[in-house]
Amino acid sequence: MPVVIEHEQLPVREARAGDAGAWNILFKRYQLPLYTYVFELVHHEQTSLDIVQECFISAARHIASLRVDGKFGSWLFGIAHQKCVQHWRKRRPDSVPIEEEEDLVGDVAGPAELLISQEQEAEFLAALDRLSPPHREVLLLHFIEEFSIEEIAGITGARPGTIKSRLHYAKDALRHLLTKPSE
Amino acid sequence: MKTFKELLLERHRGMEPKLDAARKRALAELEQPEAKPSWRDFLISLRWHLAGLSAVWLVFIVLTFDSHAETTMVMARDKIPPAPVLRAEWIEKRLELMELTQAPGETEPAALPPRRSEILSRFEFV
Numbered sequence: 001m002p003v004v005i006e007h008e009q010l011p012v013r014e015a016r017a018g019d020a021g022a023w024n025i026l027f028k029r030y031q032l033p034l035y036t037y038v039f040e041l042v043h044h045e046q047t048s049l050d051i052v053q054e055c056f057i058s059a060a061r062h063i064a065s066l067r068v069d070g071k072f073g074s075w076l077f078g079i080a081h082q083k084c085v086q087h088w089r090k091r092r093p094d095s096v097p098i099e100e101e102e103d104l105v106g107d108v109a110g111p112a113e114l115l116i117s118q119e120q121e122a123e124f125l126a127a128l129d130r131l132s133p134p135h136r137e138v139l140l141l142h143f144i145e146e147f148s149i150e151e152i153a154g155i156t157g158a159r160p161g162t163i164k165s166r167l168h169y170a171k172d173a174l175r176h177l178l179t180k181p182s183e
Numbered sequence: 184m185k186t187f188k189e190l191l192l193e194r195h196r197g198m199e200p201k202l203d204a205a206r207k208r209a210l211a212e213l214e215q216p217e218a219k220p221s222w223r224d225f226l227i228s229l230r231w232h233l234a235g236l237s238a239v240w241l242v243f244i245v246l247t248f249d250s251h252a253e254t255t256m257v258m259a260r261d262k263i264p265p266a267p268v269l270r271a272e273w274i275e276k277r278l279e280l281m282e283l284t285q286a287p288g289e290t291e292p293a294a295l296p297p298r299r300s301e302i303l304s305r306f307e308f309v
């Protein structure tokens with residue numbers, strides 16, 4: 001099990017003061033979740049590693065723009081989101097997968113609700129890949145770091161209603177897969 | 184049974200050594216002082232903006248001069264008097280010029296009275 005340090009325990013204040021050790025702790029804490037998020041969006045190993053490294057450097061250089069220390073995680077993922085968007089723009093300028101859609105009122109349960117059995121794993125990951133990038137992104141942010149709707153809205157720049165709608169749709173799609181009787 | 188988070192993180196756990204290396208590279212880069220951009224770099228970065236602005240100013244200046252010249256020509260054309268007046272003025276000026284340029288005594292005034300001796304000799308012959 002990965003060691004998860006609570007936001008309050010993260011040495012953000014020390015990092016602000018330029019403490020290299022503090023940055024090392026912060027980077028180590030977020031490197032795997034950040035890589036997972038980026039990889040599941042861009043699907044390329046080296047690009048994902050480059051983006052993670054760029055995120056770390058950008059975070060250290062622009063730490064002054066972080067207002068609340070407790071929001072370091074969502075702020076860092078916001079940087080990663082921007083880097084992914086830049087990557088998509090470079091690849092195909094007309095295919096940046098950011099779209100607006102109608103807000104739906106849906107219930108959004110906690111991140112721990114989806115449990116996947118060993119037999120379902122491959123199918124589940126394949127289903128995740130079939131989701132559109134905006135839906136996948138919202139789902140990843142919600143489950144990997146347990147960000148709230150408002151935090152995800154802040155990371156992606158979309159409205160909270162849109163995030164709620166995307167999350168509802170994505171979870172429905174995955175739930176449908178998990179409740180389907182195995183053949 | 185696994186949660187979504189566990190499944191995803193386990194899927195990428197094999198990347199940890201590479202992520203450690205990326206983290207160390209990032210930390211090493213942060214330890215290097217950030218190069219401060221010089222004035223030269225700043226101006227070079229603005230070269231296209233400066234070129235664009237210069238072009239705009241050039242067009243503006245050319246258009247301003249052009250419209251100025253046109254206005255001056257229109258004003259001059261409006262002030263030209265009709266041809267007969269011009270001709271009369273020209274003759275008058277020419278006469279004035281001739282008077283000024285002729286040396287004194289070069290022409291005798293036509294209505295000067297004859298000399299007294301000439302008048303007397305005329306009477307004598309009669």
